[in-house]
Amino acid sequence: MSSAEEIARAAKSAFEKSQLVPGSERVNALHAIRRELESQKDEILAANAEDVKAAQAEVSAGRMDDAMLKRLDLARGDKWDSMLQGILDVAALPDPNGKVTYASELDDGLELYRVSCPIGVLLVVFEARPEVVVNIATLAIKSGNAAILKGGKESNRTTVLLSKAISAGLSQTQLPATYIQTIQTRAEVSSLLDMDRYIDLVIPRGSNSLVRNIQNNTRIPVMGHADGLCSVFIDESADLDKAVRVAVDAKIDYPSACNAAETLIIHEKVLTTVWPKVAEGLLGAKVRLLCDEPSLSALKSSSSSIPENQVSLADDAAYTTEHLSLTISVKTLPNLQSAIEWINSHSSHHTDSIVTESDENASIFCRGVDSAGTFVNASTRFADGFRYGFGTEVGISTGRIHARGPVGLEGLVTYKYMMKSKAEKGHIVGDFGTGKKQYKHAPISATSVPF
Numbered sequence: 034m035s036s037a038e039e040i041a042r043a044a045k046s047a048f049e050k051s052q053l054v055p056g057s058e059r060v061n062a063l064h065a066i067r068r069e070l071e072s073q074k075d076e077i078l079a080a081n082a083e084d085v086k087a088a089q090a091e092v093s094a095g096r097m098d099d100a101m102l103k104r105l106d107l108a109r110g111d112k113w114d115s116m117l118q119g120i121l122d123v124a125a126l127p128d129p130n131g132k133v134t135y136a137s138e139l140d141d142g143l144e145l146y147r148v149s150c151p152i153g154v155l156l157v158v159f160e161a162r163p164e165v166v167v168n169i170a171t172l173a174i175k176s177g178n179a180a181i182l183k184g185g186k187e188s189n190r191t192t193v194l195l196s197k198a199i200s201a202g203l204s205q206t207q208l209p210a211t212y213i214q215t216i217q218t219r220a221e222v223s224s225l226l227d228m229d230r231y232i233d234l235v236i237p238r239g240s241n242s243l244v245r246n247i248q249n250n251t252r253i254p255v256m257g258h259a260d261g262l263c264s265v266f267i268d269e270s271a272d273l274d275k276a277v278r279v280a281v282d283a284k285i286d287y288p289s290a291c292n293a294a295e296t297l298i299i300h301e302k303v304l305t306t307v308w309p310k311v312a313e314g315l316l317g318a319k320v321r322l323l324c325d326e327p328s329l330s331a332l333k334s335s336s337s338s339i340p341e342n343q344v345s346l347a348d349d350a351a352y353t354t355e356h357l358s359l360t361i362s363v364k365t366l367p368n369l370q371s372a373i374e375w376i377n378s379h380s381s382h383h384t385d386s387i388v389t390e391s392d393e394n395a396s397i398f399c400r401g402v403d404s405a406g407t408f409v410n411a412s413t414r415f416a417d418g419f420r421y422g423f424g425t426e427v428g429i430s431t432g433r434i435h436a437r438g439p440v441g442l443e444g445l446v447t448y449k450y451m452m453k454s455k456a457e458k459g460h461i462v463g464d465f466g467t468g469k470k471q472y473k474h475a476p477i478s479a480t481s482v483p484f
Contacts, residue, residue: 035224036221037216037220037221037224037225037228038224038228038231040181040211040214040216040221040225041154041181041225041228041230041231041232042231043211043214044154044179044180044181044211044212044214044231044232045153045154045179045231045232046209046211047179047208047209047210047211047212048151048153048154048178048179048212050209051177051179051208051209051212052151052177054207054208056128056130056131056177058206058207058208059174059175059177059208060124060175061205061206062174062202062203062205062206062208063120063121063123063124063171063174063175063202064120064124065201065202065203065205065206066120066167066170066171066174066198066199066201066202066203067117067120067121067202068202069198069199069201069202070116070117070120070167070195070198070202071117073194073197073198074113076194077107077191077194077195077198078107078108078113080190080191080193080194081105081106081107081108081163081188081190081191082108083190084105084163084187084188084189084190084191085102085105085106087187088101088102088105088187089102091187097187098357099289099358100288100289100357100358101160101161101187101289102161103289104160104161104162104289105161105162105163105187105188107163107164107191112164113164115164115419116164116167116168119167119168119171119419119424119425120167120171122419122424122425123171123172123175123423123424123425123441123442124171124175124424125424126175126423126424126441126442128175129149129175129176129442129443129445129446130149130150130151130176130177130446131148131149131150131481131482132148132149132480132481133146133147133148133479133480133481133482134147134148134149134448135147136476136477136478136479137474137475137476137477138473138474138475138476138477139452139472139473139474140460140465140470140472140473141456141473142454142455142456142460143452143453143454143455143456143460144452144453144455144477145450145451145452146450146451146452146477146479146482147448147449147450148448148449148450148451148482149446149447149448150177150446150447150448150449151176151177151178151445151446151447152176152178152233152234152445152446152447153178153179153232153233153234154178154179154180154181154231154232154233154234155169155173155178155179155180155181155232155233155234155235155236155427155445156180156181156183156222156225156226156232156234156235156236156253157169157180157181157182157183157235157236157237157238157427157428158183158222158235158236158237158238158239158243158247159182159183159184159185159237159238159239160184160185160187160238160239160240160243161184161185161187161188161239162184162188162238163184163188163191163192163195165182165184165238166182166184166192166195166196166199166215167195167199168425168426168427169182169236169427170182170199170213171424171425172424172425172426172427172441172442172445173212173213173427173445174208174212174213175442176442176445176446177446178445179211179212179213180212180213180214181214181215181216181225181232182196182213182214182215182216183215183216183217183221183222184215185239186217189217192215192217193215196213196215199213200213223250226247226250226251226253227251227252228253229251229252229253232253233253233254234253234254234255234256235247235251235253235254235255235256236255236256236257236427236428236440237255237257237428238257238428241259241260241355244257244258244259245259256428256430256432256435256436256440256444257428257429257430257431257432258291258381258383258428258429258430258431258432259381259431260291260355260381260383261290261291261292261293261295261355261381261383261384261429262295262296262353262355262379262380262381262383263283263291263292263293263294263295263296263380263381263383263384263385263386263413263416264294264295264296264297264298264376264379264380264385264386264413265279265280265283265294265296265297265298265385265386265387265388265413266298266300266369266372266376266385266386266387266388266398267280267297267298267299267300267303267307267308267311267388268300268303268369268372268387268388268389268390268391268394268398269300269302269303270389270390270391270394271300271303271307271388271389271390272388272390272410273306273307273310275388275410276303276307276310276311276388277310277311277313277314279386279388279410279411279412280294280297280311280314280315280388281311281314281315281318281320282412282414283386283412283413283414284297284315284318284320284359284361285315285318285320285359286412286414287414288356288357288358288359289357289358290414291355291383291429292383292384292413292414292415292416292417292429293357293413293414294361294386294412294413295354295355295356295361295362296352296361296362296363296364296379296380297311297315297361297362297363297364298363298364298365298366298372298375298376299311299327299328299363299364299365299366300365300366300367300368300369300372301327301365301366301367304327304328304331304365305331305334305335308328308331308332309331309332309335309336312328312332313336315361316339316340316343316344318359319343319359320343320359320360320361321343321344321345321359321360321361322343322344322345322361322363323345323346323347323351323360323361323362323363324344324345324346324347324363325346325347325363325364325365326346327365328363328364328365329344329346329363332344347362347363347364352364352379353379355381369394369397369398370401372387372398373397373398373401373402376402376404377401377402377403380402380404381431382403382404382405382431383404383405383406383416383429383431384404384405384406384407384408384413384416384438385402385404385406385407385408385413386407386408386409386410386411386412386413387399387407387408387409387410388410389409389410395409395410404431405429405430405431405437405438406438416429416438416439417439418439418440418441421438421439421441423439423440423441423442423443424441424442425441426439426440426441427440427441427444427445428440430444435447451482451484453484
């Protein structure tokens with residue numbers, strides 16, 4: 034038996050054993066893991082600094098981009114504190130399991146319940162962001178799923194210590210030690226992608242090539258997104274100040290995030306009014322503008338001091354590129370309908386926003402754009418599990434089945450049907466049919482299964 038198969042079998046066994054562990058014990062595990070992380074903070078951040086140092090050399094050699102380097106740094110901004118707070122936030126959320134979403138009395142004393150339950154074993158593959166180890170482990174534990182985690186090689190030092198802290202926290206609970214496991218090599222991932230007998234869902238987080246490669250090499254269901262091609266549409270009725278604030282924030286708040294805007298769409302009627310001010314705000318924030326001919330011409334007409342190193346003509350590839358930097362593509366379109374059609378054919382169906390003062394246009398945009406998130410007068414950067422109140426997220430799904438958008442606890446559960454007969458002799462199907470008993474199908478009011 035290969036080591037990968039041993040890991041997969043251990044995860045499946047851990048999942049099955051964990052199903053009789055009460056939800057309160059999973060919460061205890063999260064608090065224990067947080068304490069372990071806090072106590073090992075200095076050691077973990079020291080290891081992360083080594084990972085960052087090695088990655089800087091890769092950036093200098095042109096083998097890694099700056100966006101990935103920024104994602105790797107666990108000491109950047111409030112990333113460490115947010116990671117720990119995310120554990121507490123998830124711990125405090127209601128248990129997503131055991132919820133009754135349908136209940137019916139099929140016959141006197143024969144009751145049917147549809148009940149939420151964990152998916153099973155998750156294989157999560159991600160790049161650069163070491164905090165994802167903790168985020169995923171937290172969500173998996175709370176939702177009752179076992180998980181196998183594979184981070185990028187660029188964060189190996191950090192991942193090893195984060196995993197050590199997670200294991201130490203689990204050892205203080207009733208949950209199996211193999212409930213959360215980490216792997217280090219691509220070969221292990223390749224082997225695990227063949228093990229649909231043990232693994233129930235694959236969640237890739239990272240580059241387009243990573244996601245596409247996984248999608249094309251497994252029979253296991255895959256949940257994730259390959260690109261974050263988000264856009265902001267400035268409608269003809271857009272308020273100038275709102276347009277500037279939303280467009281600038283959507284681009285500069287965290288340019289390397291998948292929910293940062295990569296395309297700015299301008300209604301042709303605001304080319305000489307709103308657009309120059311929006312451009313001024315973006316240029317002032319050091320954003321490079323890749324413009325189409327109408328937006329470039331309008332910009333040149335409105336100002337004689339356009340920084341040439343920040344403004345240039347876009348080619349077709351600009352509108353299908355996830356820049357992940359202070360670069361945004363600009364497209365001019367004649368009306369709302371053309372904007373919707375353009376977004377649906379060019380975006381990655383992640384998150385798109387309209388700036389408008391028209392309730393009618395807002396409604397049409399939100400219903401017409403086929404993306405996981407459609408916003409009105411709000412930055413695309415709000416598309417995030419933490420900001421949605423999920424505590425943290427396992428990833429963003431741009432698919433249409435099971436879960437969509439930021440995936441938190443609710444996206445990590447499925448359901449099963451539970452039935453119970455209260456009749457003295459039980460119930461059998463042979464008693465029902467033409468000339469026999471008929472099903473009642475009477476709704477039952479229930480929030481939990483009474484057995």
